[in-house]
Amino acid sequence: xxxxxxxxxxxxxxxxxxxxxxxxxxxxxxxxxxxxxxxxxxxxxxxxxxxxxxxxxxxxxxxxxxxxxxxxxxxxxxxxxxxxxxxxxxxxxxxxxxxxxxxxxxxxxxxxxxxxxxxxxxxxxxxxxxxxxxxxxxxxxxxxxxxxxxxxxxxxxxxxxxxxxxxxxxxxxxxxxxxxxxxxxxxxxxxxxxxxxxxxxxxxxxxxxxxxxxxxxxxxxxxxxxxxxxxxxxxxxxxxxxxxxxxxxxxxxxxxxxxxxxxxxxxxxxxxxxxxxxxxxxxxxxxxxxxxxxxxxxxxxxxxxxxxxxxxxxxxxxxxxxxxxxxxxxxxxxxxxxxxxxxxxxxxxxx
Amino acid sequence: xxxxxxxxxxxxxxxxxxxxxxxxxxxxxxxxxxxxxxxxxxxxxxxxxxxxxxxxxxxxxxxxxxxxxxxxxxxxxxxxxxxxxxxxxxxxxxxxxxxxxxxxxxxxxxxxxxxxxxxxxxxxxxxxxxxxxxxxxxxxxxxxxxxxxxxxxxxxxxxxxxxxxxxxxxxxxxxxxxxxxxxxxxxxxxxxxxxxxxxxxxxxxxxxxxxxxxxxxxxxxxxxxxxxxxxxxxxxxxxxxxxxxxxxxxxxxxxxxxxxxxxxxxxxxxxxxxxxxxxxxxxxxxxxxxxxxxxxxxxxxxxxxxxxxxxxxxxxxxxxxxxxxxxxxxxxxxxxxxxxxxxxxxxxxxx
Numbered sequence: 001x002x003x004x005x006x007x008x009x010x011x012x013x014x015x016x017x018x019x020x021x022x023x024x025x026x027x028x029x030x031x032x033x034x035x036x037x038x039x040x041x042x043x044x045x046x047x048x049x050x051x052x053x054x055x056x057x058x059x060x061x062x063x064x065x066x067x068x069x070x071x072x073x074x075x076x077x078x079x080x081x082x083x084x085x086x087x088x089x090x091x092x093x094x095x096x097x098x099x100x101x102x103x104x105x106x107x108x109x110x111x112x113x114x115x116x117x118x119x120x121x122x123x124x125x126x127x128x129x130x131x132x133x134x135x136x137x138x139x140x141x142x143x144x145x146x147x148x149x150x151x152x153x154x155x156x157x158x159x160x161x162x163x164x165x166x167x168x169x170x171x172x173x174x175x176x177x178x179x180x181x182x183x184x185x186x187x188x189x190x191x192x193x194x195x196x197x198x199x200x201x202x203x204x205x206x207x208x209x210x211x212x213x214x215x216x217x218x219x220x221x222x223x224x225x226x227x228x229x230x231x232x233x234x235x236x237x238x239x240x241x242x243x244x245x246x247x248x249x250x251x252x253x254x255x256x257x258x259x260x261x262x263x264x265x266x267x268x269x270x271x272x273x274x275x276x277x278x279x280x281x282x283x284x285x286x287x288x289x290x291x292x293x294x295x296x297x298x299x300x301x302x303x304x305x306x307x308x309x310x311x312x313x314x315x316x317x318x319x320x321x322x323x324x325x326x327x328x329x330x331x332x333x334x335x336x337x338x339x340x341x342x343x344x345x346x347x348x349x350x351x
Numbered sequence: 352x353x354x355x356x357x358x359x360x361x362x363x364x365x366x367x368x369x370x371x372x373x374x375x376x377x378x379x380x381x382x383x384x385x386x387x388x389x390x391x392x393x394x395x396x397x398x399x400x401x402x403x404x405x406x407x408x409x410x411x412x413x414x415x416x417x418x419x420x421x422x423x424x425x426x427x428x429x430x431x432x433x434x435x436x437x438x439x440x441x442x443x444x445x446x447x448x449x450x451x452x453x454x455x456x457x458x459x460x461x462x463x464x465x466x467x468x469x470x471x472x473x474x475x476x477x478x479x480x481x482x483x484x485x486x487x488x489x490x491x492x493x494x495x496x497x498x499x500x501x502x503x504x505x506x507x508x509x510x511x512x513x514x515x516x517x518x519x520x521x522x523x524x525x526x527x528x529x530x531x532x533x534x535x536x537x538x539x540x541x542x543x544x545x546x547x548x549x550x551x552x553x554x555x556x557x558x559x560x561x562x563x564x565x566x567x568x569x570x571x572x573x574x575x576x577x578x579x580x581x582x583x584x585x586x587x588x589x590x591x592x593x594x595x596x597x598x599x600x601x602x603x604x605x606x607x608x609x610x611x612x613x614x615x616x617x618x619x620x621x622x623x624x625x626x627x628x629x630x631x632x633x634x635x636x637x638x639x640x641x642x643x644x645x646x647x648x649x650x651x652x653x654x655x656x657x658x659x660x661x662x663x664x665x666x667x668x669x670x671x672x673x674x675x676x677x678x679x680x681x682x683x684x685x686x687x688x689x690x691x692x693x694x695x696x697x698x699x700x701x702x
Contacts, residue, residue: 098611099612104613104638107612107636109611261450261460262455268635272632273629273630273631274630275628277625278625279625280623280625280643281623281624281643282643283641283643284619284643285643287458287521287642287643289641290640291639291642292632292633292634292638292640294638
């Protein structure tokens, strides 16, 4: 066991501040990682402020981790000290259930272990995330970061990246498909890049006409202003897939009508209940689906990282020193970030 | 053009009564059919009473039609006088769009033509359904009824049958899959039979414990009383598919939790909006889907008829004389039919 520096919260209103946490001694299949960069996900803020009512304090957020290996357990074969590695949203699962057998550890039927806010399967201690000097993770849940990826901008790929890549791959987006991406924040801008790289014709749906130029810079072929009924009508029945990244409750009905028969509306950005009444007629009369998707499995996350290296895809990031994290949260609440904050963990070491 | 006897409604409150309608002269690709049996679908009642606000009176309901061919147009090759045939929910579509190309005429991008309440694509006259002496239908939309099928009980296959068969086939239900059927009326009891014949382990969800014996007689392996929280918890995360045949607004959330990861909740029985807030977390955290499905294409309907002949599947019906149709509607409103009324059209001819 070792005591390490971290930043975390001790109550819903305390904000994130310096603290000490314990990291476990290396197990034989563990990898010890010194953290170089950590992305700041909207979930971090939800956990810190206990928006979902599930936070057990103290909480150390951070599940978009890039670092380098400092030590490995005796049975570790895939990594050695010095390797550049990543850790995403999960650090363990049962590896025995049907979901795990299918590479879907995120849907583990015995419960995946979150990188923070979870409970270790062996010693039952709480898990602490990436706003810290280092982390110890089971080998199978460590990702290899391709050499050609810029490390800082690769951090958000481990959550924002895989969250958008996985559903697009799951439904088999291919050249010629029409994909709409709803919302252009941390997830949405990655969705546009991935859908484009997969060969789709990509439309960004946004409430704000001002995002048009930016959306096209990100790779969108078209922009539809979702509050403009005429623009929405003009694209009725035309999309194969919609990737919905909006993180708050909104009305799905206008979007469902934009799908072709057999079209799929894929929700990745919202866990709160859908309040406006859903028009089931839109589903029934065209065999449309409303589906959800959550992050991705480990093998698919590795595939996504290779895909980013191959297609030169990166997350647009703004670098941050850890002492400014509470201000960053305030800016995130206002949507004032293009498109993801990444903490340079050198700032923690200098603290 | 010929004037024929029919039963129809002229206002939302008139009930169904004897009337005369016009049937078109045979076009070269038309089949003229004398109607022997016509099933009574809940949609008939909705149309008669204008529950959906789309009825143009007069309306002649009936889209579960079994009859025999009396004449064919010059270019008709598939049918000859004397053949036993069926007509379901649609009598025409563009046959040129992507949906039609994929055998999904029910989702025709230029609009399918309903058997009643529709508008003919060529002469723009209203279409009238099966509560009548005969009907004239484009050859491609006429089904061949296998000889071994009992004709009267085959009628509801053309709507209740295909509506449940199509989604089960679309998602590929196979031996070993766990399928839940929600509700056991005209659609639900067919869903149980089809899911069982496809090899699935079938569970009926019902609010009423009294339906247990009947559900097992229909082929269900298990029955879950949906109002019993303990029974619902016991089957959490276990189903591959749910076929939801409930025709009125209800809460989907307890059912969604019964699905495994990647599970699909397939709605066939409800067109009204979903009022209770949908818990998107249930979709996102297990990649579950809520999808709709509406009847089926013509080729798939023919496949379903052959499947019924092969597996000796029939709809459970109660025979009805046409003069009792309004009483039958009243009984349907109370759910008092096991499981489908079928009109013996001899009663119209004797009228």
